[in-house]
Amino acid sequence: MENTQNPQQAYAMPRIGDTAPDFEALTTKGKIKFSDYAPGKWVVMFSHPADFTPVCTTEMSGFAQRKGEFDALNTELIGLSIDSIHAHLGWVQNVRENTGIYFDFPIIADLDMKVAKLYGMLQPNESETAAVRAVFFIDPDKKIRLIMYYPLNVGRNMDEILRALDALQVSDKHRVAMPLDWKRGEKVIVPPPKSLDELNARLADQTLEKVDWYLAKKELQN
Incomplete structure (x- = not known):
């Protein structure tokens, strides 16, 4: 065959x-x-x-x-x-x-x-x-x-x-994700919310850099 x-x-x-x-x-x-x-x-x-x-x-x-x-x-x-x-x-x-x-x-x-x-x-x-x-x-x-x-x-x-x-x-x-071209010292991406409670907490969090509710970045604390 x-x-x-x-x-x-x-x-x-x-x-x-x-x-x-x-x-x-x-x-x-x-x-x-x-x-x-x-x-x-x-x-x-x-x-x-x-x-x-x-x-x-x-x-x-x-x-x-x-x-x-x-x-x-x-x-x-x-x-x-x-x-x-x-x-x-x-x-x-x-x-x-x-x-x-x-x-x-x-x-x-x-x-x-x-x-x-x-x-x-x-x-x-x-x-x-x-x-x-x-x-x-x-x-x-x-x-x-x-x-x-x-x-x-x-x-x-x-x-x-x-x-x-x-x-x-x-x-x-x-437990974060990395944006395009990420290098050490730059902001990282916070995982998106998986429930309404997490969504509301995200919207209220003033420490995050929010593009929108699903895309937010933060600085890592050493």
């Missing part, structure tokens, strides 16, 4: 709210089992198409240079590409020798494409053998909270990755 499977359905595509698929893998920091990795911390896991390539080098360098900002947000980094551990180590050392930048976070050696397939990092219409530039934001409960996908020829925006991570954490802590 002819195989009529759509190539776009060939690999799993985890969704926001799913538990992050578990795996064991060899990395530049040793073997890890993801379900046991970084307890109590957020994880940003990101894939790149290949070692020793120009766009990937700029991106990995960006993650490395701003690792302190991820540390400050209680977040661990994990990279991935469909390369061997020896290629990863050679690339890390090559970049360190040429630029002084050290990729001091685990990079998964995914030669069998096991993890890439689990996370939908292989997009057949883009490439069957190279992972696209995916970014998974995973909370301490191992839930996927945000997913970004970029094509092979466009690098990611590190400012946006950090902004989104900060927004997720602040939203969780204060």
Whole structure:
């Protein structure tokens, strides 16, 4: 019988709210089992198409240079590409020798494409053998909270990755939502009322910046 499977359905595509698929893998920091990795911390896991390539080098360098900002947000980094551990180590050392930048976070050696397939990092219409530039934001409960996908020829925006991570954490802590382009220190959106009593309380609240009853902002108190 002819195989009529759509190539776009060939690999799993985890969704926001799913538990992050578990795996064991060899990395530049040793073997890890993801379900046991970084307890109590957020994880940003990101894939790149290949070692020793120009766009990937700029991106990995960006993650490395701003690792302190991820540390400050209680977040661990994990990279991935469909390369061997020896290629990863050679690339890390090559970049360190040429630029002084050290990729001091685990990079998964995914030669069998096991993890890439689990996370939908292989997009057949883009490439069957190279992972696209995916970014998974995973909370301490191992839930996927945000997913970004970029094509092979466009690098990611590190400012946006950090902004989104900060927004997720602040939203969780204060039970609020974030408006367009939100950055730390700016007003946040208060969830809309769900009853008449809440609506009347909202209308009477003079501490809120109200566009209308359903859209109100406030400043967060530290």
